[in-house]
Amino acid sequence: MIEIKDVEKSFGSNTVLKGISAKFEAGVTNLIIGGSGSGKTTLLKCMVGLQTPEKGSVQYDGREFTEMNFEQRIEVRKEIGMLFQGSALFDSMTVEENIMFPLNMFTEQSFEEKMERANFCLQRVNLEGKNKLFPAELSGGMKKRVGIARAIAMNPKYLFCDEPNSGLDPKTSIVIDELIKEITEEYQTTTIVVTHDMNSVMGIGDYILFLHEGKKFWEGSNKEIAHTDIEELNDFVFASRFMKAAKKNF
Numbered sequence: 001m002i003e004i005k006d007v008e009k010s011f012g013s014n015t016v017l018k019g020i021s022a023k024f025e026a027g028v029t030n031l032i033i034g035g036s037g038s039g040k041t042t043l044l045k046c047m048v049g050l051q052t053p054e055k056g057s058v059q060y061d062g063r064e065f066t067e068m069n070f071e072q073r074i075e076v077r078k079e080i081g082m083l084f085q086g087s088a089l090f091d092s093m094t095v096e097e098n099i100m101f102p103l104n105m106f107t108e109q110s111f112e113e114k115m116e117r118a119n120f121c122l123q124r125v126n127l128e129g130k131n132k133l134f135p136a137e138l139s140g141g142m143k144k145r146v147g148i149a150r151a152i153a154m155n156p157k158y159l160f161c162d163e164p165n166s167g168l169d170p171k172t173s174i175v176i177d178e179l180i181k182e183i184t185e186e187y188q189t190t191t192i193v194v195t196h197d198m199n200s201v202m203g204i205g206d207y208i209l210f211l212h213e214g215k216k217f218w219e220g221s222n223k224e225i226a227h228t229d230i231e232e233l234n235d236f237v238f239a240s241r242f243m244k245a246a247k248k249n250f
């Protein structure tokens with residue numbers, strides 16, 4: 001479980017996060033949603049230590065991340081898998097080399113052990129046998145799946161996904177969402193997904209944190225979101241005329 005309390009972050013005079021508190025439980029898919037500029041990515045970065053909040057607490061299963069020194073943070077980072085926006089694969093490396101990268105960085109495993117783990121992860125994302133391909137030879141959906149395979153290579157306790165559906169068609173997006181949900185439930189990871197995608201919200205949003213202008217505006221599940229009267233949330237989730245009409249049937 002990751003718990004954040006009263007997190008504040010400013011860039012100069014621009015206060016981007018205005019005291020955000022939330023609990024992200026293990027084994028469920030936690031989503032952070034909100035309009036452009038609402039602070040989603042900044043919150044994610046504050047949680048993994050890529051940004052430093054001026055105030056507040058970030059706890060990984062009770063361990064206070066903001067007070068850790070460099071070495072202690074490295075230990076927590078080893079427990080974190082990240083799926084970056086745009087997959088962020090290394091173009092000059094094959095699929096298996098990409099997946100083995102964190103194992104080379106953080107473990108003393110033998111080549112055979114690393115290869116075995118890479119093969120297991122590839123199998124898990126249904127890309128068995130694609131070891132020797134380069135990222136340029138993969139579709140967008142396959143790249144995301146390799147990104148997920150790399151993210152789970154270290155058997156992470158915590159999984160962060162930044163816009164996992166960006167650039168994917170709706171059908172492939174659902175495949176990626178389902179994979180993230182399955183992995184979360186299977187390995188009981190604490191999974192946090194930053195997303196704009198309304199299919200994801202309705203499909204896999206076990207817990208949803210809605211940010212608006214740097215504040216926590218709403219939290220709840222995908223079952224509850226259809227029945228809220230909060231205007232800002234409705235405007236965001238059910239933005240189109242089609243979605244407004246569809247909301248009546250949820």
Ligand SMILES: Nc1ncnc2c1ncn2[C@@H]1O[C@H](COP(=O)(O)OP(=O)(O)OP(=O)(O)O)[C@@H](O)[C@H]1O
Pocket residue numbers: 011016034035036037038039040041042043
């Ligand atoms: N490194 C930075 N320096 C200065 N301002 C920043 C920096 N990073 C983010 N901001 C500002 O913080 C605000 C929130 O940005 P953030 O990227 O967190 O929003 P977001 O909700 O993830 O948006 P999007 O959905 O468009 O990615 C924006 O006003 C942005 O300009």
